[in-house]
Amino acid sequence: MTDYRHAIEAQCQGYTYIIREPEDLLDYALQAREVSSDLLQAFCQLHPETSQLYLRSVLNERGVKLVSRSEVVHYITKEANELTSSNLSTFSKSGFKGNGYISTGFKNPILMNASDILEILEKLRKREETSWTESHLLTFLNKKEFNQLRLLGFVTQRDDKLKLDQGIIEMFKAIGCDKSYVGLVKDFKTKQKYRNYIINVIRQNANFSFLIDLIGIANKRGMKSAENLLDICCDKDWHEPFINIFLTGRPSNGILPIYKGTDICFKCALVPHCFGCSSKNPDEIKEQLLYFRNTASIEYLDLIKRNKNIEFIKGKPAYQKFLFSYSLVVIIKGFLCNVGVLKKNKIMRKDHGKYCPKIDYWRLEDDLLV
Structure with a gap:
């Protein structure tokens, strides 16, 4: 067995x-x-x-x-x-459903490598047909590409077939014999007309649409940090979508930077405020970080999900540091920057101990901030 x-x-x-x-x-x-x-x-x-x-x-x-x-x-x-202290709850795969499109969520970072999009689009553009059965799609796409295709909303289910989104079809018509159609993903600044097709399709995913709208609301208020995004969701009672998008199934942050004293928190003057303690002693900071990472964050994550309430971590950046999803703040954010949704901004690598929700900035490109 x-x-x-x-x-x-x-x-x-x-x-x-x-x-x-x-x-x-x-x-x-x-x-x-x-x-x-x-x-x-x-x-x-x-x-x-x-x-x-x-x-x-x-x-x-x-x-x-x-x-x-x-x-x-x-x-x-x-x-x-089940007997180990590392037993953490699992992130919901269902995602937030908000507009008739079923969101697959942001769980798998491997699916969000933006450089793959051009290759997928090129394979689709060369096909004469615009709808396929799943088995047919898998004859010219690998499983990872197939998952990306659905995650990004490039195809939608129609009866027993997957139909190419009308926005993508129109983009292919616009491309036509355009010889400048090169590096679509790498250079959206000069290919804005193609970028807008992609963004319109991406927004059909409820999670992407919610996230983009949330960032827009924050930016119009002069707010841009990940911590600000949580504050807005608390004020508007948007608990469930925030949980599905921002919170991972386990606390995430590189543990070696904590042990080595290289985590961003060791050099920050706000540590006493964030951790609720007065000491700036490196050994005490290390113990605090390990406590929040390995114990407190797990307890709060369970509390948040049981009560479907994110107020528990409002104004508590020490918890946000570990609970905000690695996939979101590193992979998804990088993806949104690459496709021209967000202004280019430093990606704060959680695995390197560089993440802080107070200075993790999310800003829409000006033409999207309407």
Whole structure:
């Protein structure tokens, strides 16, 4: 009988990492700076929908070395994991439903690599037909591309077929024989007419639409930080969509930067305010960070989800630092910058200990701020 194996335990510099999802694998890999082929293969067996070839390219882009040494992979069974303190609640896959389109949420960071969009669009543009069965789509798209296609709203379900969105069809007509159609994703500034087609389609995803509207409301009020976005949602009682979009299934922040004293909080004068303590002693700051990361944030996440209320972390940036989703503030934000929705802004890498909700700025491009 096959064991129920849903997580992998890996060691790095004396610390234990629990790898359940692609986000966990990237967090571990960026700290270890190398990943064994055995570990990568084991992870892909847990996630058959994730391409091993694609993961290799992602790790390579981030300077992570793939090594061929033999490694015993330690799986965590469901029964064993229920006994460990690392047992964290799982993020809802359903997403927020707000406009008739079913949102798939922002869970998987692997799905949001903006550089893949052009390749998918090119494959679709070369097809004569505009609707396909799922099995037909998978004859010229791989599983990752297929998931991206649905996540971004490029196709919608119509009876037993997936129909290409009308906005994409119109974009293909506009492209026509346009020889300047090069680097669509890389250079949206000079391809704004194509960018607008993409944005219109993206907004059909309820989560993207809500997020863009929320940022617009904040910007019109002169507000731009991630903390400001939470404040607005509290004021307007937008608890459920905020939870589905901003809060992850587990606290996320690189643990090694905390132990090494390189986390952004160690050099911040606001630490006493954020942590509710008067000390600026590095050892005490480290203990506070570990407490918020490993204990307090887990308790608050459970509290928030049980009560469907985000007021618990309003005005508490120490909790926001760990609870705001890595996928959102790193992957999704980078994606929105690349497609020309957000103004270019520094991506504050949580895995490097660089994240602070007070200075994580979200600003729409001027032409979208209407």
